[in-house]
Amino acid sequence: MSLSDQFFFNIFSYYKNRYKKLASKIATIYINFLQVSVLLVLGVFFAVFFNQMHVTFLDSEKAWILFVIASIIICFKNWIQYSGKKRNVMNAKISSRKSKHFPIWLLWSLPIMCIALSIILSKAY
Numbered sequence: 001m002s003l004s005d006q007f008f009f010n011i012f013s014y015y016k017n018r019y020k021k022l023a024s025k026i027a028t029i030y031i032n033f034l035q036v037s038v039l040l041v042l043g044v045f046f047a048v049f050f051n052q053m054h055v056t057f058l059d060s061e062k063a064w065i066l067f068v069i070a071s072i073i074i075c076f077k078n079w080i081q082y083s084g085k086k087r088n089v090m091n092a093k094i095s096s097r098k099s100k101h102f103p104i105w106l107l108w109s110l111p112i113m114c115i116a117l118s119i120i121l122s123k124a125y
Helices: 003-016 023-052 060-081 085-096 104-124
Strands: none
Touching: 003 023, 003 085, 003 104, 023 060, 023 104, 060 085
16 A cells, blocks of 8 residues: 555545545545645756756746646546545555554645745745
């Protein structure tokens, strides 16, 4: 089971007690937000790196278009992966064994820290 699966099920189990019907949507939105923010950090890092190396192969407009397309693909992949039967099978697997439980404040601070890091890196650019 991947780390994003563990994050998904930690968020899902936390919100399942409070919001029974919305827990899956909240967890899917969280995973989308986390993975897109990590993609943003990687994109900004490579943009700064290639700029300092004086390599020009992708202009800013095309990079943003590529980011939007990759974000849509990530959202679609997560929607397929975490809805329906596959989520129920993974939920049964994770319920049967001990898994790591991360604090909810840490889980929600990860994407916020990724966005802050990308802003800091873009200022250095």
